[in-house]
Amino acid sequence: MADAIVTGPLSFTGKYLTKLLIESGKSVAGFTNDVSRANPFPGRLDLVRYSFDNVDSMATAMRGARTFYNTYWIRYPRGEMTYERAVQNSIALFSAAKLAGVQRIVHTSIANPSADSPFGYYRGKAGVELALVASGIPHSILRPTVFFGKEDILINNIAWLARHSPLFLVAGNGNYRIQPIAVEDYAALMNEHGERDEASITCDAVGPETYPFVDLVELIKKEIGSRARIVRVPQRIFYLASLLMAPLVRDTVVTWDEVRGLMANLLISNESPMGRTSLKTWLSDNAGTVGVEYHSERSRHYGEGRVSA
The missing domain is CATH 3.40.50.720 (NAD(P)-binding Rossmann-like Domain)
Structure with a gap:
């Protein structure tokens, strides 16, 4: 027992x-x-x-x-x-x-x-x-x-894309927040x-820090030394780009519900934060490793796809 x-x-x-x-x-x-x-x-x-x-x-x-x-x-x-x-x-x-x-x-x-x-x-x-x-x-x-953490999906894969692409697409104005x-x-x-x-x-x-999404991307870029240019696009164009990327990484990059939920400010809270760890500090401490490899949802849960360098 x-x-x-x-x-x-x-x-x-x-x-x-x-x-x-x-x-x-x-x-x-x-x-x-x-x-x-x-x-x-x-x-x-x-x-x-x-x-x-x-x-x-x-x-x-x-x-x-x-x-x-x-x-x-x-x-x-x-x-x-x-x-x-x-x-x-x-x-x-x-x-x-x-x-x-x-x-x-x-x-x-x-x-x-x-x-x-x-x-x-x-x-x-x-x-x-x-x-x-x-x-x-x-x-x-x-x-x-x-x-966020050493094996997370979202933060890591934002960093991975910022490391590997000259452009980083952001849906809408990017001012919706994430905590x-x-x-x-x-x-x-x-x-x-x-x-x-x-x-x-x-x-x-939730954690102690809240970021407009575009500021989160800028923070990640700064910490890893990325020169990717942020380009704001309509949410449907953003989602279409994720579908085009999916075969390259053999993964579901983002779902339509995830895009709309993020843009609807559903990833924040009005309550006092329970977490103490600063994302900014964590990124600084892990700048050499975050986003070096792509973290695949399908590989983790279904034994498919790959973790790409």
Whole structure:
């Protein structure tokens, strides 16, 4: 039996959280789609395959754990996997946790979710939150925006493009804002909420700095020494350019919902920041490595694509 259950212990946020839990002396079991992947914590992390159609089986894996840390979600629909399906899979995980007697769930949502959102990603996230509340299990719902860290996707790939292209396209005027949080700060926040005994809570999880997107790109350029020229274009032209780039990196560079969500200022918060790490300082400290390689979403989650230098 494990003390804690983590979804995606081999992924980005899940891996940082798993490391913290193990370092604190906890035994950890983690749900993953592929138990054959290399385990960075051999002998300390038990890998369990998701079985969304068998709640009893997942409950057996969870039994004895005090806390369930849920990061499960999909970035975009793929084949039969839709946002609606991801909501149902999340409900199965919550049902398994309740059956197993889990005492608290720490759930990763997204800033500004809404059941009425025009964006499927945000509607789905709102649906999962409602399902968790309905489960009756004491919980913390944490709402991050965008993560940065050594293996992140967005910040790294902005830097990669700025290193490799003479032009950097920005959708619209670029004045919409973004408030990223360091993955280490977020993992620590999840860990802290997992130890709580008080009533359920929902809160945003963002970093201390907010940037207009175009200023964020300028900051990244400055720190890595890029001379790429920023060119503002209509959002549809920007998205078309990302589709043309996709075959070159064998990845989904950005989705239409992500473009519109960013431009709608959904990646910021009005709450006090929970993260402490400065993105500017982090970029300065990691200027020699950030963006040197392209970080592929498909490679990370589906075993496709590549990480390009």
